[in-house]
Amino acid sequence: MFKHLLGLRDVGREEILTVLDTARGMKEVLGRRIKKVPTLRGRIVVLLFFEPSTRTRVSFELAAKALSADTVSITAAASSVAKGESLRDTVRTLTAMGADMLVIRHPASGAAEAAARATTAAVINAGDGTHEHPTQALLDLFTMREAKGRLEGLTVTIVGDIRHSRVARSNVWALRAVGAEVRLAGPATLLPPEAAALGIPCYTTLEQALEGADVVMALRLQLERMRANYLPSLREYTRLYCITRERLRLAKPDVLLMHPGPVNRGVELAPDLVENAPSVIEEQVTNGVAVRMALLYLMLGGE
Numbered sequence: 494m495f496k497h498l499l500g501l502r503d504v505g506r507e508e509i510l511t512v513l514d515t516a517r518g519m520k521e522v523l524g525r526r527i528k529k530v531p532t533l534r535g536r537i538v539v540l541l542f543f544e545p546s547t548r549t550r551v552s553f554e555l556a557a558k559a560l561s562a563d564t565v566s567i568t569a570a571a572s573s574v575a576k577g578e579s580l581r582d583t584v585r586t587l588t589a590m591g592a593d594m595l596v597i598r599h600p601a602s603g604a605a606e607a608a609a610r611a612t613t614a615a616v617i618n619a620g621d622g623t624h625e626h627p628t629q630a631l632l633d634l635f636t637m638r639e640a641k642g643r644l645e646g647l648t649v650t651i652v653g654d655i656r657h658s659r660v661a662r663s664n665v666w667a668l669r670a671v672g673a674e675v676r677l678a679g680p681a682t683l684l685p686p687e688a689a690a691l692g693i694p695c696y697t698t699l700e701q702a703l704e705g706a707d708v709v710m711a712l713r714l715q716l717e718r719m720r721a722n723y724l725p726s727l728r729e730y731t732r733l734y735c736i737t738r739e740r741l742r743l744a745k746p747d748v749l750l751m752h753p754g755p756v757n758r759g760v761e762l763a764p765d766l767v768e769n770a771p772s773v774i775e776e777q778v779t780n781g782v783a784v785r786m787a788l789l790y791l792m793l794g795g796e
């Protein structure tokens with residue numbers, strides 16, 4: 494198993510399937526009345542979040558606690574980062590206190606890799622800029638496999654702000670590694686320029702991209718990462734790209750609807766779809782704890 498999880502670009506099929514298989518066992522633990530095993534007793538997991546997060550931060554904390562690890566959660570505003578301490582010095586300080594694992598979210602692409610160079614602890618990237626969000630993609634694959642019984646041969650349509658999406662980037666690498674077909678859909682300005690070179694089909698007409706899809710994954714419009722005017726207007730985006738029940742009929746009858754959250758209701762998804770079938774958004778959240786338990790267990794050599 495890898496020492497650090499910085500992205501999925503170089504992670505192979507077998508390693509991905511090992512994580513997903515292990516997560517299945519972890520989900521069984523989470524279904525027990527007492528959701529705790531002693532596997533990582535005495536190990537220290539530090540959650541270092543330089544950007545807001547609900548799902549990723551809380552699920553890592555729950556995952557570490559379910560494995561009996563000790564956790565410390567740090568935000569930039571409440572640490573010496575607010576006094577100007579660098580990422581490298583922050584990471585070295587936490588390492589000197591005995592951290593075994595650093596889970597890091599940062600607005601800069603490459604921050605997790607920089608942290609890994611500064612520490613002897615294992616590092617998990619919990620989202621770095623527009624680069625990758627590997628644990629989100631792994632929980633997405635777990636959710637797809639649980640619902641469909643397979644990953645190979647699935648057609649997965651990812652819709653929205655692909656250009657700024659670390660979730661899309663990680664999903665593309667992972668889905669291709671396990672033999673799924675990926676399609677990207679959105680306004681031309683929000684599609685990644687490198688997609689053509691990677692041979693990934695891109696669509697500016699949503700209806701074409703939905704045709705026969707097994708899974709539709711809508712992405713959040715990341716207005717905070719848009720430095721230029723990528724959209725004529727939010728209303729225009731919604732008119733052309735919002736997933737509605739009517740548009741979903743173009744996909745397979747047993748289509749799964751996914752979204753990494755948080756959702757801009759009525760922009761990426763029609764409000765009635767968020768909590769109702771075929772949406773599996775809440776299952777994704779639940780599965781996030783099991784997948785993060787699997788990663789902590791595998792990477793820290795749990796017993």
Ligand code: CP
Pocket residue numbers: 545546547548549550620629753754755
């Ligand atoms: N999907 C995701 O990363 O959500 P959070 O920002 O709430 O962690």
